[in-house]
Amino acid sequence: MTVRTASLPPAPVPARSPAASFSRDVATVFTREITPSVRDPLGLLFTMAQPLLLLFFFGPLLGGVGAGGGGGSWQWFVPGVLVMLTLFGPMMAGYNLLVELLGGAMERMLVSPMNRTAMLIGRTLKEFAVLLVQAVLIVLLAVPMGFELYPLGLLAGLLLLAVFGVGLGSLSFLLAMKSAPSGELFYGVTQLAVFPLMLLSGVLLPMDFGPQWLQTVAMVNPVTHIADAMRALFTGSFTDPSIAWGALSAAAVAAVGLTFGTRAMRKGVGV
């Protein structure tokens, strides 16, 4: 008997406003993406291994070289590690997308009526949710070591990273789509781009120690401004001009990423 009812068409979909169906699509993609992490939370810990190692084995060294000035080295280093996590997380987002593109899962979702931009945002939001869990863990672990918590600053900082992460994630998706079917372009560019972006942003060591040319290069790197803004926010400051620059950089990355990412998805993927 159950076999018979199975052939009946599903209940008709109630008509919704575009905004409601957009957020529903974002939620659908987000839920789908996060389910494996929820089912296997251990995987999250593995992706955290590198930042945690940095926090414990590298962070204490910074105190010795006097980095961070008056704020204390933790106040300086913790936001840097979070920015670093944001750089690596979305890179993985693109990798996951590439895998689903090379398999058939992405195609299956592209023939569904889901909104293309919502598909990008849902995926990056998942990366951000993961980042959020990791950030909370790192902050909690840093507090006993002398990290001073400014809740409002922390919240604002995470928001900044969310915007930046959505943009980076979309760019990473764009790259993944352009790389299909071989995927080589993706691996090449992420290897070549992410590391210099990180090194040239003063995430690990202050750029002040470097020669002038290096500082100049760092100034055109949006990640530098985001890291500077994060550091200001993490000391509880809301008036530092670096915050405006950081917000602007993050917004610019998000705007570019979403525009080109959605365009690529509309144009058709793969072959």
Added chain:
Amino acid sequence: MIHARKLSRTFTRKRGKERVEAVRGLDLDVEAGTLLAFLGPNGAGKSTTLRMLTTLLPPTSGSATVAGGDIAGDPSAVRRRIGYVSQKNAASDHHRVRDELVAQGKAYGMTRARAKERADELLDRLELRELADRTPTTLSGGQRRRVDIALGLVHAPELLFLDEPSTGLDPHSRAEVWEFILRLREESGMTLFLTTHYLEEADTMAERVVIVDRGRTIADGTADELKAELAGDRIDLGLRDTSDAARANGVAARFASAPADPSPTPSGTADPTVRIPVPNADSALPEVLAAMEGAGVKVATARGVRPTLDDVFLALTGRSLTEEEPTE
């Protein structure tokens, strides 16, 4: 269900230096409820056509209405009504089968509760219930294929596209997949559009066969029509005596629908074979045998040969369908 007019797609490769016309002005009309097999050699434009009809790829020119929606003007309307089972695995490696089915239901606008209910229906339907909590990496090829089909059916589409649904499966799984496809169709009256390179599948399962080559439709009809019109039946007679060959050919000429082929003795056999093209081998065979006897020709073996779809393709293009072409 499908109305395509002058559908074309050109790819530019190597920074615009090389233009590949994958599909060139394809016209196609498919009635609701048909099971259509889309046949052609590799690189004929099958997958590109399918990707355009499923809104994955915008056409360079031409237009198509699929399930009542325009693929370029209103892709969402098309997407809501069609299902697509691609050649690749639709379920991601790290997601459980049931999770993927629920996500797919929600992608089509179902509530969580409805999506779960529908997932369970399909798990039962495709005999996947025991595999619901496993990830696709732990499934066999045939099981994964069933998951793919279940994912394509979540929203009960009016029209289901299947790209090479049985490729890469062992004979048992192939038969199983076909059993599901045919049962589904019987129950729901869904229109099925599939590509396959297993000729015998197209031959036995499809009501309509469309053969494409180099981006164009070159034949369209039922398998029997195509074979009768384009390849035709044949009678092979093995003669006991080589000396009868001339007389046998004389008789054969009276029946032949095309010039008879008194092919030379195949290597390894002593006796000649006469091949006679006829409109219908079954009904012609007794008459031919009687005429041969009347002319004193001693016939050792007699066989009515039906053409395959490969013979049809060969007749149309001079090439065999099963030859691999290194395009795409």
